[in-house]
Amino acid sequence: MSSFWSATVQTFLDTPPDTITGALAVAQIRHFRINETRQLRAWEASIAMLRAGLADLPEARAWQVLLEYPMLRLGRRPDTIILTDRAILVLEFKAGATQFTPADRRQVEDYAIDLHDFHAASRHHPILPILVAEHAPAADALLPMPIAGAMVCLVGGGQEIHHGEGGLAEWGNALRASPALWRVRAAPDILSATDPRQRLGRLPGLAPLPALHLDVSIRQIRSAAAAGWVNHVLAGEAPLAAALALSDGAIPFHLTRSLAHLRAWLQAKARGLRRAGLLASSGAKRLRAEGLGAELPHQDPAAVAHWFLDHFPDIRASNALETVATEFSCQGLELDYAGLCWGTDLIREPDRIPWRVRQFRGTAWQVPRGEEAIANQINTYRVLLTRARYETAIFVPPGHPADPTRSPATLDNIAAFLTTCGARELTPHAAAIIPEPEMLLL
DSSP states (O other): OOOSEEEEHHHHHHSOHHHHHHHHHHHHHHHHSOOOHHHHHHHHHHHHHHHHHHTTOGGGTTSEEEESOOBTTTTBOOSEEEEOSSOEEEEEEETTOSSOOHHHHHHHHHHHHHHHHHOGGGTTSOEEEEEEESSSOHHHHTOOOOOOOOOOOOOOTTOOOSTTOOTHHHHHHHHHHOSSOOOEEEOGGGGSOSSGGGOOOOOTTEEEOGGGOOOSOSSSTTOTTHHHHHHHHHTTOHHHHHHHHHHHSSOSEEEESOHHHHHHHHHHHOOTTOOEEEEEOTTOGGGGGGTOOOBOOTTOHHHHHHHHHOOTTSTTSGGGOOSEEOHHHHTTOOEEEEEEEOOTTEEOOTTOSSOEEOEEETTEEEOOOOHHHHHHHHHHHHHHHTOEEEEEEEEOOOOOTTOGGGOHHHHHHHHHHHHHHTOEEOOOOSSOOOOOOOOOOO
């Protein structure tokens, strides 16, 4: 584990408190650029309480103490984690408090649950949430937390994009392995799905409940048919996609072969607080040749926050149309208008119904054979095609005849298929078109 400060209990007791507080302050500044006096006082109080509690426990000298442990991607930091020979203790200190509130209890219990769910090494050990306060009775801090409850899981099919993601089937595996007695209610369609990763499987106490099937899209607010159209497109079912587009009247998907037209359209749509942005698959490596190589760093929370929350003329904002967000940055998030830049990592081949998935290695495209890799790449485009609340414009590059990694014929096949499926030609907006940069030969 990586924390602001870590050592054995013996080292913790031997180290002067101000040395520990100083190390915590340095780590705080390095991570968050702040150093509040109140935080320093809270650390001093919690270190004092922890030393008092551990000093009289000889068996604890080999235990490990971790102070301020950041849970990556969750933005949370439990005050203290103690690794004992029997369990993991998650401690939350409330300096100056005389009693515990329900919110305090929920906070420390949430830390314990997060540690179980998001830290694989902790998953097989007992995890005990403990509240500690200066003036509260000790027994109160150790009152047992309730362990019964209900979980409501909103499941979106075809969202597995990472290696190892098991989809809904993993929920079934976890429930079958759990010693707890769960009563499970599920939408009927997830009990009989053809994709094994989307099938819950048989469970004791499982009963279908049709009311749990949410069949009205709340993301694509202008078309209830958008999600179904995307599913048909990615299944290679052009006639079904076209029929759905025809019945819908105005499917919210456009097609263009001009990046300048795409940018002008997005700029015109991003009025007021409306948000537009460029999206692309992380596997679409040859979009770099189109000037789309600046990728939003999805592991940088500050960069992602600027992209989704700020507005042009802040060049870090999605509306600036300078940085492309991949599936890893935008999954679970939304734009009002999306410009999807289609790469040659997912292509059409003559006389073949399924899409051909490719991975770029070195200087050439290769075809993966693993079923999971193929399914994840198709799901990548499912994620990207369903990020817009209003409309999505798809840019299929023209390619270059001298570059086999972005063959014009290959890209023409993609554009032709999307047109057959019902994607409408993007009409250049009245806004001024930004000219494409000309190649300078030296």
